[in-house]
Amino acid sequence: MQDRFDAIIVGGGLVGQALALALVAHGLDVAVIERSDPEAHLAPEFDGRASAIASSTARMLRKLGLAETFDREGCTIRAIRVTEGLSPRHLHFDSAEAEPAEPLGTMLENRMLRVALLARVRETVGIELVAPADIAAIGRGADRATVTLASGRMLAAPVILGCDGRHSGLRRDAGIRTANWRYDATAIVSMLAHEKPHEHVASELFFPDGPFAQLPMNDLPDGRHRSALVWTVRSSEAEGIKALSARAIAREAEKRMGGFLGRLELLAPASSFPLGLHHAERYWANRLILVGDAAHAIHPIAGQGLNMGLRDVAALAEVLSSSARIGMDLGHPDVARRYERWRRGDNWATAFATDGLVRLFGLPGRLPQEVRSFGLAAVNRMPRLRQAFMRVARGEGGDLPPLLRGELG
Ligand SMILES: Cc1cc2nc3c(=O)[nH]c(=O)nc-3n(C[C@H](O)[C@H](O)[C@H](O)COP(=O)(O)OP(=O)(O)OC[C@H]3O[C@@H](n4cnc5c(N)ncnc54)[C@H](O)[C@@H]3O)c2cc1C
Numbered sequence: 385m386q387d388r389f390d391a392i393i394v395g396g397g398l399v400g401q402a403l404a405l406a407l408v409a410h411g412l413d414v415a416v417i418e419r420s421d422p423e424a425h426l427a428p429e430f431d432g433r434a435s436a437i438a439s440s441t442a443r444m445l446r447k448l449g450l451a452e453t454f455d456r457e458g459c460t461i462r463a464i465r466v467t468e469g470l471s472p473r474h475l476h477f478d479s480a481e482a483e484p485a486e487p488l489g490t491m492l493e494n495r496m497l498r499v500a501l502l503a504r505v506r507e508t509v510g511i512e513l514v515a516p517a518d519i520a521a522i523g524r525g526a527d528r529a530t531v532t533l534a535s536g537r538m539l540a541a542p543v544i545l546g547c548d549g550r551h552s553g554l555r556r557d558a559g560i561r562t563a564n565w566r567y568d569a570t571a572i573v574s575m576l577a578h579e580k581p582h583e584h585v586a587s588e589l590f591f592p593d594g595p596f597a598q599l600p601m602n603d604l605p606d607g608r609h610r611s612a613l614v615w616t617v618r619s620s621e622a623e624g625i626k627a628l629s630a631r632a633i634a635r636e637a638e639k640r641m642g643g644f645l646g647r648l649e650l651l652a653p654a655s656s657f658p659l660g661l662h663h664a665e666r667y668w669a670n671r672l673i674l675v676g677d678a679a680h681a682i683h684p685i686a687g688q689g690l691n692m693g694l695r696d697v698a699a700l701a702e703v704l705s706s707s708a709r710i711g712m713d714l715g716h717p718d719v720a721r722r723y724e725r726w727r728r729g730d731n732w733a734t735a736f737a738t739d740g741l742v743r744l745f746g747l748p749g750r751l752p753q754e755v756r757s758f759g760l761a762a763v764n765r766m767p768r769l770r771q772a773f774m775r776v777a778r779g780e781g782g783d784l785p786p787l788l789r790g791e792l793g
Contacts, residue, residue: 574654576634
């Protein structure tokens, strides 16, 4: 006995759940299989990160039912200031100069995104969330794909959508290789309260041991100002920094920021993420399509990893729903190829640009420092180039699927 769906999503993280909502909005029936307990994903200690959601992906999430969360919890990014350490020369991206003049993005705690997505997934007819559940076997045959759970239940669909993250077992079992490398870098992540308001400005300060980012968040209910911290350090230093007291970390952060937000206080224990890049050589195999971190992951320097995964979601929803409308087998290679053609270029370009930034700003020595500082100031004097950068960062370039324009196809 098999339970049949239009698609089976393996992995109920941010990308898997957004994909489920997008597919159901287009009239498809899906199962989402998640191995861990979704309630555990909502605990504050599960994921202390916040994400910069670009304007195009924010439009999609709003359309999928998260508008209230964005309005209540989101903090818009009005400007981004980039400097080489504490050098007075800087590059300033201002949303007032962007076209259209919308915010550059919205900062949201990942936990809030998880709470909102899970609530929507649970209340949406057409999505069955199967969790926590262990997969015992996956079959990808000539006419259908099947997933057998450890409980003995069997699910079937024309296609399996692999949203199982960076260490994707589906990708590995399908024999899809990746281009990948580790950076000698670990991101230390926490939340800061600060004395002075951030005025919706994000700061990216590049130091020899890695970038230090302050990202504006909504004020606390008691009125204290708040920002997310993503501080990249050499991997050998990460454990030592995490072991420091909250006060000592806050003092070190104050020094790095040159005090521009005044006194700092750590609001959450620091957590750490070793950083690497990978990109799958193919996004599909027989009756399997990879999405989000299962297909690609990058350095968080430009806050683009989740946005790339959500752009995959928008393109895949359009490809699957338009194929379903003309009665195509959703597991047909032509369907997967169309998705891959749509997404590979953008994902590679973003990964390449991000990797280039990491390497450029990682070059040691005084001369590279001077050149970078001069380069930032030079770009700052070129409004057209700044506008082009802002367009890319907001995910507004290229052939946008309807969901990224805030429409259903
Ligand atoms: C420090 C840091 C900061 C970041 N900041 C930003 C940012 O500002 N903006 C941005 O766009 N991106 C950012 N990112 C990137 C972003 O966090 C990731 O790209 C995103 O979370 C990936 O989501 P995912 O759903 O693809 O993968 P995951 O979040 O890894 O989800 C995978 C899910 O699959 C489940 N799973 C795995 N295997 C199985 C299985 N066999 N069966 C069932 N379930 C399974 C897992 O339990 C998990 O729930 C950042 C990343 C880091 C490290």
